[in-house]
Amino acid sequence: MSTREDLVEATADLLWERGYSATSPAMILARSGAGQGSMYHHFRGKADLARTAMEHVAAEMTAAVEGADDPSRPALERVEGFLGRFRDPLRGCRIGRLVQDAEVVGDDELRAVADRYFRHLQGWLTDVLEAGRATGELRPDADVEAAAAMVVAVVQGGFVLARAQQDPAPQQAAIRGARAALGALRAR
Amino acid sequence: MSTREDLVEATADLLWERGYSATSPAMILARSGAGQGSMYHHFRGKADLARTAMEHVAAEMTAAVEGADDPSRPALERVEGFLGRFRDPLRGCRIGRLVQDAEVVGDDELRAVADRYFRHLQGWLTDVLEAGRATGELRPDADVEAAAAMVVAVVQGGFVLARAQQDPAPQQAAIRGARAALGALRAR
DNA sequence: GTCTATAACGGGATAGAC
DNA sequence: GTCTATCCCGTTATAGAC
Numbered sequence: 001m002s003t004r005e006d007l008v009e010a011t012a013d014l015l016w017e018r019g020y021s022a023t024s025p026a027m028i029l030a031r032s033g034a035g036q037g038s039m040y041h042h043f044r045g046k047a048d049l050a051r052t053a054m055e056h057v058a059a060e061m062t063a064a065v066e067g068a069d070d071p072s073r074p075a076l077e078r079v080e081g082f083l084g085r086f087r088d089p090l091r092g093c094r095i096g097r098l099v100q101d102a103e104v105v106g107d108d109e110l111r112a113v114a115d116r117y118f119r120h121l122q123g124w125l126t127d128v129l130e131a132g133r134a135t136g137e138l139r140p141d142a143d144v145e146a147a148a149a150m151v152v153a154v155v156q157g158g159f160v161l162a163r164a165q166q167d168p169a170p171q172q173a174a175i176r177g178a179r180a181a182l183g184a185l186r187a188r
Numbered sequence: 189m190s191t192r193e194d195l196v197e198a199t200a201d202l203l204w205e206r207g208y209s210a211t212s213p214a215m216i217l218a219r220s221g222a223g224q225g226s227m228y229h230h231f232r233g234k235a236d237l238a239r240t241a242m243e244h245v246a247a248e249m250t251a252a253v254e255g256a257d258d259p260s261r262p263a264l265e266r267v268e269g270f271l272g273r274f275r276d277p278l279r280g281c282r283i284g285r286l287v288q289d290a291e292v293v294g295d296d297e298l299r300a301v302a303d304r305y306f307r308h309l310q311g312w313l314t315d316v317l318e319a320g321r322a323t324g325e326l327r328p329d330a331d332v333e334a335a336a337a338m339v340v341a342v343v344q345g346g347f348v349l350a351r352a353q354q355d356p357a358p359q360q361a362a363i364r365g366a367r368a369a370l371g372a373l374r375a376r
Numbered sequence: 377g378t379c380t381a382t383a384a385c386g387g388g389a390t391a392g393a394c
Numbered sequence: 395g396t397c398t399a400t401c402c403c404g405t406t407a408t409a410g411a412c
Binding site for chain 1: 206207280281283284285288289290291299302305306307310331334335337340341343344346347349351352353358359364365370373
Binding site for chain 4: 390
């Protein structure tokens with residue numbers, strides 16, 4: 001792997017573990033094995049490197065979600081497939097974690113990565129539910145955009161609760177609650 | 189107001205605006221008007237002051253939620269009252285914001301404040317829903333703990349989406365989705 | 377109790393040799 | 395492209411006068 005890729009990988013890991021503000025260039029260099037100069041040769045600075053790492057991670061996560069999906073299944077099963085994906089509640093979402101960081105939200109380029117990631121995810125879930133409505137699986141009056149936002153928010157909020165309590169249970173409970181709640185959308 | 193109270197107020201505001209790591213003692217001093225020495229006279233250091241401010245805020249928020257509640261109303265109305273409370277989506281939750289900060293989660297005393305706050309809130313919502321189940325308003329087989337966790341998670345996750353997109357809409361949509369979903373608990 | 381001065385440290389970035 | 399040495403700044407905490 002190239003030095004450049006080593007730097008991006010090390011940064012992605014550290015952003016997940018420690019967030020943006022708490023990650024220093026020195027830590028990135030130590031973990032990647034690269035020297036001071038290499039980092040400033042390949043990137044303009046910490047923010048540029050972090051943006052690259054965030055884009056890498058967001059693309060990976062989006063591909064994983066959509067790759068595991070089977071569009072021939074019923075819509076509610078596909079959404080439950082998303083809710084049931086393996087997550088590590090105590091570590092948090094690799095993207096969602098970062099948007100509570102003032103430095104990330106204050107930098108338009110960094111925030112834009114998170115913005116695009118969540119917009120895409122919400123749009124994908126909305127499309128899945130909309131397809132279910134079109135086939136008559138879901139009620140014709142179902143508010144699919146609200147349901148999609150609810151699903152993403154439950155996962156993100158579950159991470160918050162799990163981190164606060166240092167316990168995966170609250171995220172699992174929240175997801176269980178969301179799954180039960182989605183039944184309200186089903187046509188009868 | 190005493191110097192000590194000025195320090196706590198200024199810290200509470202800064203924690204909300206900037207989070208824990210990004211808030212420096214110097215900022216607290218500038219905003220409160222106190223001098224360097226006063227802070228270290230009243231508190232052992234930054235962490236001690238932040239813990240005091242967090243406890244102050246958590247108590248205030250808990251009192252506001254429970255003070256606005258009317259236990260004589262139906263359970264779903266009471267929960268919807270919580271969901272519909274005024275929030276400032278772009279600023280985030282004054283407690284939930286902080287648990288993505290590695291320094292907060294790494295300090296047992298700071299994390300414990302957030303832990304207690306969310307446990308109390310989930311417990312309160314669980315009790316409200318449990319009361320609704322006891323009166324026959326809700327289905328006898330309703331999973332009230334999961335529903336309570338879902339409600340808190342939707343609000344917290346809504347803050348994450350709103351901050352990522354710099355737009356209150358996704359939190360409002362998620363809350364709308366949760367409200368619609370709670371209908372699934374109603375006895376028919 | 378409150379103030380100013382300053383210490384000790386680490387963060388982020390640059391310079392310039394190789 | 396990569397390295398080491400170095401700079402400047404802000405953060406947290408302490409010292410000691412008032």
